[in-house]
Structure formats: C-alpha cells, structure tokens
Amino acid sequence: MSKILYLACNNLRLIFRKKSNIIVYIILPVVMISALMTITSSNSASAIFMGVVDRDHGRISQDMISFLERTGKFEITELAEESFEEAVSSGRVDFAFIIPQNFGQQIRKGRPEKLKIVSIKGGAATVFIEEYAAMYTENLLDIYSLSEGDAEIFNRLYSNQINGKAKLISSYVSDNELNKEAAQMSWGLFIILIMISCSTTATLVLKEKRERTYYRIISAPVSYREYIMANVLVNFLISIVQIISALLIIGMIVTFDSGIASWQIFIILSSFSTAAVAVGMLIMVFSDSTSTARMMITLIITPSCMLSGCFWPKTIMPKALQYAADFLPQSWVMDAITTIQGGGTFSEVGLNILIVLSFSTFFFLLAANKLKKSNNAENFI
Amino acid sequence: MNIVAIEGLTRKFGDIAAVDNMNLTIREGEIYGLLGPNGAGKSTLINILSGLLKMNSGKVELMGMDIRKGHNNLKKKIGVVPQDIAIYEDLTARENVNFFSGLYGCRGTELKQNVIEALAFVGLIENADKFPKAFSGGMKRRLNIACAIAHKPELIIMDEPTVGIDPQSRNHILESVKELNRRGSTIIYTSHYMEEIEAVCDRAGIIDHGKLIAEGTGDELKAIVSDKQFIIIGLENADGLDVSQLQEIDGIVNVLKDGNIIKIENTKVINNWDKIIRCIDMQGVRISNIESRTPTLETVFLTLTGRTLRD
Ligand SMILES: Nc1ncnc2c1ncn2[C@@H]1O[C@H](COP(=O)(O)OP(=O)(O)OP(=O)(O)O)[C@@H](O)[C@H]1O
Ligand SMILES: [Mg+2]
Numbered sequence: 001m002s003k004i005l006y007l008a009c010n011n012l013r014l015i016f017r018k019k020s021n022i023i024v025y026i027i028l029p030v031v032m033i034s035a036l037m038t039i040t041s042s043n044s045a046s047a048i049f050m051g052v053v054d055r056d057h058g059r060i061s062q063d064m065i066s067f068l069e070r071t072g073k074f075e076i077t078e079l080a081e082e083s084f085e086e087a088v089s090s091g092r093v094d095f096a097f098i099i100p101q102n103f104g105q106q107i108r109k110g111r112p113e114k115l116k117i118v119s120i121k122g123g124a125a126t127v128f129i130e131e132y133a134a135m136y137t138e139n140l141l142d143i144y145s146l147s148e149g150d151a152e153i154f155n156r157l158y159s160n161q162i163n164g165k166a167k168l169i170s171s172y173v174s175d176n177e178l179n180k181e182a183a184q185m186s187w188g189l190f191i192i193l194i195m196i197s198c199s200t201t202a203t204l205v206l207k208e209k210r211e212r213t214y215y216r217i218i219s220a221p222v223s224y225r226e227y228i229m230a231n232v233l234v235n236f237l238i239s240i241v242q243i244i245s246a247l248l249i250i251g252m253i254v255t256f257d258s259g260i261a262s263w264q265i266f267i268i269l270s271s272f273s274t275a276a277v278a279v280g281m282l283i284m285v286f287s288d289s290t291s292t293a294r295m296m297i298t299l300i301i302t303p304s305c306m307l308s309g310c311f312w313p314k315t316i317m318p319k320a321l322q323y324a325a326d327f328l329p330q331s332w333v334m335d336a337i338t339t340i341q342g343g344g345t346f347s348e349v350g351l352n353i354l355i356v357l358s359f360s361t362f363f364f365l366l367a368a369n370k371l372k373k374s375n376n377a378e379n380f381i
Numbered sequence: 382m383n384i385v386a387i388e389g390l391t392r393k394f395g396d397i398a399a400v401d402n403m404n405l406t407i408r409e410g411e412i413y414g415l416l417g418p419n420g421a422g423k424s425t426l427i428n429i430l431s432g433l434l435k436m437n438s439g440k441v442e443l444m445g446m447d448i449r450k451g452h453n454n455l456k457k458k459i460g461v462v463p464q465d466i467a468i469y470e471d472l473t474a475r476e477n478v479n480f481f482s483g484l485y486g487c488r489g490t491e492l493k494q495n496v497i498e499a500l501a502f503v504g505l506i507e508n509a510d511k512f513p514k515a516f517s518g519g520m521k522r523r524l525n526i527a528c529a530i531a532h533k534p535e536l537i538i539m540d541e542p543t544v545g546i547d548p549q550s551r552n553h554i555l556e557s558v559k560e561l562n563r564r565g566s567t568i569i570y571t572s573h574y575m576e577e578i579e580a581v582c583d584r585a586g587i588i589d590h591g592k593l594i595a596e597g598t599g600d601e602l603k604a605i606v607s608d609k610q611f612i613i614i615g616l617e618n619a620d621g622l623d624v625s626q627l628q629e630i631d632g633i634v635n636v637l638k639d640g641n642i643i644k645i646e647n648t649k650v651i652n653n654w655d656k657i658i659r660c661i662d663m664q665g666v667r668i669s670n671i672e673s674r675t676p677t678l679e680t681v682f683l684t685l686t687g688r689t690l691r692d
Contacts, residue, residue, distance in 0.1 A: 007484075010480050017472070221485060
C-alpha cells in the first residue's frame, strides 16, 4: 500500500508540476460549470430585448405584455406590423413576439392559436419567452375551463386574477423549471469533462511506457498491479477534487437553487467517477499508444455522452436510442440528477447509483482481464 | 559465489528464440561483459534477470535465489540501467534519482544522502536541480545511471550505457563502472563495443542468436583466434563457385560466401594460399581482390558468428 501511495504522490507531482494541468484538470471544469450555471440561469441573465407585435389589441393581449414586462426578463418594445422583421434582422431586438389577431377571443373559446416568435438566433434567446408565454396561456386556459365556457364567469375570474392575484400567476411561472433544465445540462457537460480528464489520466500510463520510466519503475520492487492501482487512485482523487471544487464554487457564486442538494450531487457524481476511471482504464488497456488512446477517447466519450442526455434531454431522441442509452452509465447519472431535481428523494436514485457502480465493476473487471491476457507488463519492453 | 546462475534459459517471441537454451554463470565481484550484435538477445536476457520478462523454460538463480520464487526481494538488490534513457523530463535530476531510489524502500535522510552520492558519483551534482531538458546526451546517460545506483545495489546491470555519447562522457562512464565494482557491486555490462568490454570487463561472454557462443577473459577470447587469419577474396562473379571444394583444403576452418565476396577463416601456420587461389581459378572464377586480416577481438566475433558486431 505504501508503494501505491508513493507512486500516486509522484503521479500527482508529475501532473501538477505542469501549471497548465492545474488549469486543465481543476480550474477549467469548475469555471465551465459555474459559468454555464450562471449564464443559463435566468436570474442573472442580462435583459433580453423583445419586440412585440400585438395584432389583437385586446385586453388579454395587453395584460399579457405587461405581465411579461413585470417578469423583469425582457426589455419590451412595441413594434408595428411593417417594422418587426427589420427590427429582428438588424438585431435591434433579439426576437419578435407576435400575438395573433383575435387572441383574446380564442382564449375565451378555449382554443388559442399558437403564439409566434420570430428570431434569427434560434433556440437559446427564445427559450424563456416560449416558456413564459406557454405558462401564461395555460393559465388563461385554466381560467377558461373553470368558467366552463361562460363569458361572464371568465371575465370575472380573469379580472380577479389580473387585479388582485396576479402574483399568483407570476409565482406559478417561476424560474425553477428553466433553472433545472439548465442545471441539468451543465451537469451533463461536467460529466463529459470528468470522463475526459479520467481517460487522460489513465493514458498517462501509456506515456510512461513510451518514455520508458515505466520500465524503470517495474524493474524496482514494484508490481504491475501496484503501478496500475496508483494510477487509478490518482485518477479517482482528481475527479473527487473536481467534483468538490465545482460544488463549492457553485455554492458560492451561483445564488439560485439548482434544485438539488450538494451532498446528493456529490454522491451521485462520485459514484459516476468510479465508472469514468474504469472507462479510462479500459481505453488505456486497449490502446497501444497515446494517439490511439486519444482517438478512442473522442470516439467513445462524445457519442456516448450525446446518447446519454448530457448535451440535451434524452427525451428528444428516438425511442430506440433512448433504450440504447440504458447501456451507458452516464444515462443513469443524468437520470438520477433529473429525478432529484424533479423533487425525488435520495432513496429513489439508490438504484441508479447501484447500476452505475455495477458498470464500474464490470469495466474494471474487463480491463483487468485484458491486462492479464495481454501480459501488459511485458508489452513495452 | 555465483551471483548469477543461468541454466537452459529460453525465451521466445513467437517463433524467434531471443534467448535460446542459455547457460551462464557470473561470479560475485566481477565485471562481466555481454557482447553481441543487434538482436542477439542481450536485452532480453537482462529483462529476464531484472524480472521484467518471464522465461519460457530454464532456471535462473540470483544471489542463490530462484527468481520465480518472488522477485521483489531480489529486485531490491539489483539496479538496472536500461538501454533507453528512462527519466522524467518534468523532474529535476535530483527529483528523478530521489523518486527512483525511493522505490527501493529507502526514505528520509538516508535517501537524501544516497541521492547526493549518486549524483556526485556520475558528476551531475552541480546540475542536480536542473531539468534533463537542458542536459546533453551524455549527461542524460549519466543521470540514467545515477537513477539505478543510488540504492546501492549488489548487482548492477547496464544495458549499453554508452550508446550515442561523446568520448569524454564515455570515459567517465567506463571509469564509474570500475569504481562501482571497486565499491563492491557485481556488474553486468552489455555493449557492441569490443574496446569497452576489453577496457572494463574481467570476463566477457559473446552471444548471438540467443546463445552463449564463447566466454572468457579478453586474452582467452583472443586466444580463440590467435592461430587464425582471415582471407577476404573479392570475385568478379561468384555464382559458379563451389564453396565445398574450398572447405576441403587443408587448414581452412570455415568459408563464408557473401555475394561476390568470400571470407575464409584460415589456420595461420599452414601455408595454403596457393591452393586456395588455384582452387578458385580452376573453377573458372576470376579473382579481383585479395586481402588478409590478422585477428582482433572484432574478428573473434566474426569467427564465431560469421557476422560483424555492428552493421
Ligand atoms: N517484445 C518483443 N516482442 C517481439 N520480439 C522481441 C521483443 N523483444 C525482443 N524481441 C526479439 O528478440 C530478439 C532479441 O532482441 P534483444 O532486444 O534482446 O536484442 P539485443 O541483443 O538487446 O539487441 P540490441 O543490441 O539491438 O539492443 C530480436 O530478434 C528481437 O526482435
Ligand atoms: Mg538491447
């Protein structure tokens, strides 16, 4: 054991002697995740410039616009029918929000037309408005269904809502949903970073073999197993440090609630890091050089993370792919994070953690088996 | 006492036997040279001795212990200087020696002391805190040695420690080998260079194709060929030459045909040049050049293997 620690210390010294590695291993992942959390969380986002074309000019549409204004997310300019396209394309507004003609009427009938958003940037900037508008419309439709089609009742309920209890609506349209999704994607990215850093650390073994220092270590009273264990230990240690620093920094600078307790995220991600270390080992034992390893890292990590929902919610993918993703540990981690964020208890993700740990065990055994077969200690002599 | 005792050692890579049924003993306190051309099996033998490679068959005893029964205790007493420079570019010379000798279990002030001694020994003490990036090839070679000797091993195995360095560093290394030996270590020294082996080794073994083909002190080895001479004959066209007729001539030990050149190993005392020339002439082959070589250690090798030491 003391030999493993001795080797591990030397590994750490070798890795962090290069100042750039401190950036690559620790600062970059932490900065990236906290930046992502900050940017994507609407609380701290800078105001979005929104142009509104109100084709309805009714009470409902006007109320909706002032509601949106009150959310504080949008800098609203009323645009004329002829000028909105120009405003969008010139970048004067980030997007134009178009309330269709007779929108109020349609609400009263319970069948509103879809609200239209015109933008050149696509997705990102319009996420919030889509979400808010959908919530607001839904709320109106709730009133509609309460009134059971009776215009009198609708008007009364509506007035109540707007005048007295408008707060109700705004709290209903809270930021939480959006924050959760943003946080989830940020953790997805963090998972990718952990995987890349683990594989990079594991493949340091290959570098040592190429540079022959490995030869020297093995000719001392050190067994191949001790040598590999030291690498695994360092690898695991680094990912734990990454996770802890990310959680600390996020706790310090990001004030909003990401919907998940730190210790839960810590346990979920730590269990995942064992899998990441094991994947790193697998890549190491199946590559004969650093360049093959690098290729394998690209070919394995990016696609498997895509499939597992680290980049986008898994639900947008075809069913077959979603099933395939069940065979990837990242999938179960993302799922655990989603569950916790959706208000699930920690015991609900126990199974996920167990599955992730089984993946790790399986990968480790696979790697160990391959090592045994290829008699890897001899391969680089 | 024998520090190394090898019996019937074989190690194969696929079909090639890198070490082929080798028998070899090395006595405590000697400097033993291993001489052989590229691919002779020197490094393979050393890797087996240092516990990096497994053998296919045979028996190896180091310091009286069978290496198959736990190499870890033995490894502590061995220092290996690998053929390729094996040091961390990102660590200073001192850190390199410190780390590698620490692997042998030494710690604290004793370790520090050993590191300083080793660095001083190879003449790198002034550069102890510099990174190997700034080192010349010779300095790196010397650091490569320091990393292997700081833990004061009983047996030091050096695999071509002087490859690709300047004469000054080479002399320094050769002197250190002798000094290490004076301080009590047994040394196995491999090289392509006959002069090096002659300069430092008490005894040497010549290996080729995984076999030990001759062994002895420098003089003993030279004695193998002292009564021999080599005749190198260039021919205009050797296709029609029947070598077996040459072999029948009295005094000829061996004939090698290499393209249009034939190399004849001949017994010095017998005067048979006329017969050789007549034999070639009668076969209708024209001679373009004749040259005779007196034996050197280099030719010992040629005699024994039919090959030169270096390509
Ligand atoms: N890991 C290996 N895999 C396959 N063949 C090998 C391996 N190591 C050595 N060999 C083969 O075994 C033979 C002996 O090689 P070895 O390295 O022992 O020679 P050497 O005497 O050290 O040569 P050199 O002077 O070039 O260092 C060679 O034919 C070589 O190709
Ligand atoms: Mg060699």
